[in-house]
Amino acid sequence: MKLNANNFVQLSAVAVRDEVLQTAVTRATNGASGNRVRAMREVSEAHGEALRQQAAAAKRRALHSLPDLLEQAEARMQANGITVLWALDAAEARQHILDIARRHQVRRIVKSKSMATEEIGLNDVLETNNIETIETDLGEYIIQLNHEAPSHIVAPVIHKTKESIRDIFIREIDMPPTDDAATMARYARGQLREAFLTADMGVSGGNFIIAETGTLCLVTNEGNGRMVTSVPPVHVALIGIEKIVPTVRDYATLVQLIARAATGQKLSVYGSMVNGPRRAGETDGPDHVYVVLLDNGRSNIYTNPDYVEALACLRCGACLNTCPVYQAAGGHSYGWVYPGPIGAVVTPLLNGIENASPLPFASSLCGSCKQACPVDIDLPRMLLTLRRDLVQRGTQGRTWGVGMKLWAMGNSSPTAFRLGGKAASLASNAIHLQTLPGPLGGWTDHRTAPQFAPKSFREIWAEKNSNR
Numbered sequence: 001m002k003l004n005a006n007n008f009v010q011l012s013a014v015a016v017r018d019e020v021l022q023t024a025v026t027r028a029t030n031g032a033s034g035n036r037v038r039a040m041r042e043v044s045e046a047h048g049e050a051l052r053q054q055a056a057a058a059k060r061r062a063l064h065s066l067p068d069l070l071e072q073a074e075a076r077m078q079a080n081g082i083t084v085l086w087a088l089d090a091a092e093a094r095q096h097i098l099d100i101a102r103r104h105q106v107r108r109i110v111k112s113k114s115m116a117t118e119e120i121g122l123n124d125v126l127e128t129n130n131i132e133t134i135e136t137d138l139g140e141y142i143i144q145l146n147h148e149a150p151s152h153i154v155a156p157v158i159h160k161t162k163e164s165i166r167d168i169f170i171r172e173i174d175m176p177p178t179d180d181a182a183t184m185a186r187y188a189r190g191q192l193r194e195a196f197l198t199a200d201m202g203v204s205g206g207n208f209i210i211a212e213t214g215t216l217c218l219v220t221n222e223g224n225g226r227m228v229t230s231v232p233p234v235h236v237a238l239i240g241i242e243k244i245v246p247t248v249r250d251y252a253t254l255v256q257l258i259a260r261a262a263t264g265q266k267l268s269v270y271g272s273m274v275n276g277p278r279r280a281g282e283t284d285g286p287d288h289v290y291v292v293l294l295d296n297g298r299s300n301i302y303t304n305p306d307y308v309e310a311l312a313c314l315r316c317g318a319c320l321n322t323c324p325v326y327q328a329a330g331g332h333s334y335g336w337v338y339p340g341p342i343g344a345v346v347t348p349l350l351n352g353i354e355n356a357s358p359l360p361f362a363s364s365l366c367g368s369c370k371q372a373c374p375v376d377i378d379l380p381r382m383l384l385t386l387r388r389d390l391v392q393r394g395t396q397g398r399t400w401g402v403g404m405k406l407w408a409m410g411n412s413s414p415t416a417f418r419l420g421g422k423a424a425s426l427a428s429n430a431i432h433l434q435t436l437p438g439p440l441g442g443w444t445d446h447r448t449a450p451q452f453a454p455k456s457f458r459e460i461w462a463e464k465n466s467n468r
């Protein structure tokens with residue numbers, strides 16, 4: 001089935017029956033969530049929360065002055081010798097990168113992991129123009145070999161088990177059979193090493209740009225980001241306009257949290273800070289550095305007070321790891337590059353709510369995502385606001401509207417609430433319905449109708465007090 005956010009229900013129905021996916025995603029997300037909690041507790045509970053609020057404040061302060069910071073960052077980067085380009089949308093971003101590649105007669109590109117390049121569909125355009133493009137993050141490399149899309153922001157191959165990756169390597173890159181993960185990784189690294197040394201251009205994303213110094217910052221664990229940004233003669237970074245932070249101090253706060261939230265590490269293994277091309281007397285580094293600042297719908301989010309905080313996202317993936325819906329549905333069910341709770345918010349905002357209408361409902365609103373988020377983004381509130389927007393557009397249909405009105409009436413009058421509970425209890429205990437009738441039937445398509453308690457809490461309370 002085609003990956004499309006409007007197919008969320010159908011895609012997730014397939015995913016929940018996929019045993020390999022369920023095993024792999026449950027194991028990985030539980031592990032990552034446990035590591036995150038441990039890493040935050042290491043700081044101590046009080047200090048961990050203080051650090052989180054400090055990070056949240058840093059991102060909100062950055063958003064508050066975003067237009068000024070972007071201008072400051074552009075000026076500082078240009079002073080550092082970086083060519084800065086602006087891309088209003090995905091097409092303009094792709095064209096910029098294609099033009100750079102043509103200008104430098106690029107035949108081969110190595111890429112480090114970048115959700116922004118996934119967002120603009122860069123690889124397809126480069127391949128169509130006969131430019132070989134090789135993903136060098138191990139997870140991205142695996143899904144590129146298997147012609148798939150990533151299913152997680154940080155761990156793109158989270159839906160695969162070691163055995164399925166072994167089969168891909170044997171089939172696609174002639175790996176001698178082995179079940180040892182370290183041997184498999186070593187074999188893949190050997191293939192990639194040659195690509196780094198022969199590439200004409202490196203393409204990366206970026207985690208932050210520090211406005212006061214014009215520094216592009218990347219955090220990675222595999223070292224491929226550093227190779228991509230320093231070995232080929234040309235480096236292009238594609239980065240969303242929301243990734244600007246004002247000062248080195250803000251960066252120092254945020255960098256402590258991004259790894260803790262993503263993988264439970266105190267810091268990522270590699271932290272690269274790119275301050276421009278190789279200078280006279282330096283022995284390594286690229287001759288040319290370009291930064292493409294991507295809007296692609298972010299300005300619209302920025303001007304909407306209901307959703308602007310979505311731009312504070314660090315893309316750490318913690319909200320995915322803790323989300324029971326993501327754990328069951330897997331990343332591909334969300335139909336676009338950003339899955340999980342943050343995907344359920346930004347996909348409708350970036351692509352149009354009519355193109356992702358099931359996603360705001362892909363949440364139990366349990367609040368676990370907000371609690372896990374290192375910058376305290378209120379995802380449940382935004383999901384509810386998106387639901388409101390959908391209802392106001394009338395996209396949910398008449399039955400939905402009538403049902404919600406009845407539900408609201410029942411919950412705002414004590415008498416109606418009591419009578420409704422009594423009727424539901426009598427009906428469910430007398431008939432033992434597995435499925436609900438009529439227009440309510442959709443609710444039990446994927447669940448069993450609950451059996452209500454014979455007596456409500458109020459009735460039990462009243463009985464106990466009357467005996468006294």
Ligand code: SF4
Pocket residue numbers: 153261312313314315316317318319320342369372373374375376377
């Ligand atoms: S919303 Fe928060 S938890 Fe989710 S990816 Fe963004 S920063 Fe991480």
